[in-house]
Amino acid sequence: MSASGGPPSSASLRRDLEILDVLASDECRRRGGLGVVRIAERLGRENSQVSRALRALAEAGMVERDPHTLDYRLGWRLYSYAARTFEARLVHVAAPFVRRLVAAVQETAHLCVYRGNQVLTLWSEPAPHAYRASSVWDGLSVPLLSAVAGRVLLSDWEPAVLRKWFGDGAVLSSVERPRVRTVDELVTELAVIKQRGYALAREEFEIGVVSCSAPVKDSRGRVLAALTISAPSPRLGDRLDQAGRLTARCAGDIARALLRDGATPR
Structure with a gap:
């Protein structure tokens, strides 16, 4: 990328990366952003040059104003690139x-994440006698509250946040045999999950299928x-x-391995 909008040269790419480094600095995080003049000061460059580069970066979604x-x-x-990395x-x-x-366990396992109010299955490891091919699940998204993994992904949310997010009077499930129908029931269920360390679902989301799910956490919980x-049940x-x-x-x-690997902050 270059300020002129043409193909990037190594020099223009380096200048753009320098701007991004400044916007990733502690000063920028503390202040909630930096203006053109301050960015130019830190880089020792002309205001007009920095301004043009910022406009090009903003058009590409790399920065926002x-x-x-x-x-x-x-x-x-x-942030999208960082999440996928x-x-x-x-x-x-x-x-x-x-x-x-x-x-x-001799059963299929799924690794899931929260993505846009959905549960996204990143990867599945099938059991030797898998009752469904793992490829059916990889990359599949389902509504957050229609899978036991969704409750686990919500288990670190504060009750006040849950109430504001879903609304106190909301009906939370459209599945045939829901155990959790209201926000109050959801808050109670998440407290149980947090205390026990894992969630259970017995034919709740799919007739004849049972599941369990546990959270992978960072060092801050x-x-x-x-x-x-x-x-199958x-x-x-x-x-x-x-x-x-x-x-x-x-x-x-897994959480401890991620910490050792440096993939999550200490």
């Missing part, structure tokens, strides 16, 4: 742990992903609690 203060900060496209790293780090879990096991129903405990242990192992 506050309409009130006119200050610039990092844009949505960079983390998700790829998450799958890479989690893979050996998930495969050991599948070997222990924020939920990064949900690790889920699902299988006759095969897993009697040992669903045991599978939940194993899934929670595996999710904890």
